Amino acid sequence: MLRTVPSALSGTATGLGYSHDAAVVVSIAQYIRNLGYTAIASMNDTSIVVPLAIKAGLGEYGRLGLLITKEFGPRVRLGKIYTDLPLTFDKPARFGARKFCDVCFRCATECPVKAIPNGEPSYEVHSDANIRGVNKWSIHAEKCFGFWAAQNSDCSICIRVCPYNKDYSKWWHRAARWAAGTPLRRLMHWLDVRMGYGRRLAPKDWWGKEG
Ligand code: SF4
Ligand code: SF4
Numbered sequence: 001m002l003r004t005v006p007s008a009l010s011g012t013a014t015g016l017g018y019s020h021d022a023a024v025v026v027s028i029a030q031y032i033r034n035l036g037y038t039a040i041a042s043m044n045d046t047s048i049v050v051p052l053a054i055k056a057g058l059g060e061y062g063r064l065g066l067l068i069t070k071e072f073g074p075r076v077r078l079g080k081i082y083t084d085l086p087l088t089f090d091k092p093a094r095f096g097a098r099k100f101c102d103v104c105f106r107c108a109t110e111c112p113v114k115a116i117p118n119g120e121p122s123y124e125v126h127s128d129a130n131i132r133g134v135n136k137w138s139i140h141a142e143k144c145f146g147f148w149a150a151q152n153s154d155c156s157i158c159i160r161v162c163p164y165n166k167d168y169s170k171w172w173h174r175a176a177r178w179a180a181g182t183p184l185r186r187l188m189h190w191l192d193v194r195m196g197y198g199r200r201l202a203p204k205d206w207w208g209k210e211g
Contacts, residue, residue: 002075002165003201005156014154017077018043025079037085048131049078057090060097064107064116064158065139068097070177073164096181097164101137104189106198107158115143116158161198163189 001013025041032039043049050067053059058078059069066074070093108118117124121136129141148154159165163180166173180188192198201209 001206002156002160004203004206005160005200006151006153007203008153009203009206010156011154014077014156021077021079025081029081029083032081032083032085035085037083039081039083039085042080042082044078046082047080049080052080053078054092057093060094061136062097062107062162062164063101063105063137064162065137066159068162068164070095070097071168073166073168074159074162075165095177096185100163100180100185100189103186104163106161106163106189106193110157110161110198111144112155112157113140113143113147115140115147160200163192163197165198 001010004010021043025043029039029041040046050061050065053067054061059067059076062068062074064074067076067078068074069076105118108114108116116139117137122138123133123135125132125138126140127142130138144155164177166177168174168177176188176192179185
């Protein structure tokens with residue numbers, strides 16, 4: 001569905017993702033409580049979730065201001081649970097996405113309101129919506145959300161066009177992901193654009209597709 005963004009149809013993918021997210025975090029939190037520990041389920045609230053996800057080894061921070069995961073690219077919704085359950089923990093893991101962003105400006109170019117920076121990571125903030133004191137790509141949230149409001153739907157064009165927005169159950173996409181993490185990244189970026197990935201699918205054509 002995200003191939004159809006921006007559209008009301010693609011909002012279904014967003015809603016479905018958050019619905020699954022809620023069911024998963026609430027179920028796991030209840031399971032932990034049944035073991036006798038404290039567990040508080042949380043989605044996009046209470047603390048900033050992307051840094052935690054990076055710390056947990058789930059992916060890398062992308063220019064578009066979202067987590068880019070190895071398995072699903074930026075096409076994820078994140079949940080978290082605060083708990084005193086004793087746990088082992090993972091560490092940050094890189095697969096090349098952050099470096100790929102250095103040569104790929106596609107999300108910044110395609111964003112209709114230019115809410116995504118096309119330069120180097122910096123300490124620049126746009127409003128109180130950005131955290132301060134971190135050297136990173138910061139999104140202009142007011143421009144972004146203003147666009148959503150203007151069209152009465154959500155957007156996610158940046159997710160649609162991101163070269164990591166692929167179905168990695170296919171071996172050729174896994175091979176391309178590997179190559180994108182090597183010095184071949186500029187070639188892979190060129191190929192991605194050349195082959196037409198990230199183009200919008202009209203909602204009426206989505207309904208005719210299988211699966
Ligand atoms: S969601 Fe749309 S408006 Fe917001 S940053 Fe992404 S492309 Fe730009
Ligand atoms: S579109 Fe390109 S620059 Fe933007 S997050 Fe994806 S890989 Fe990085």
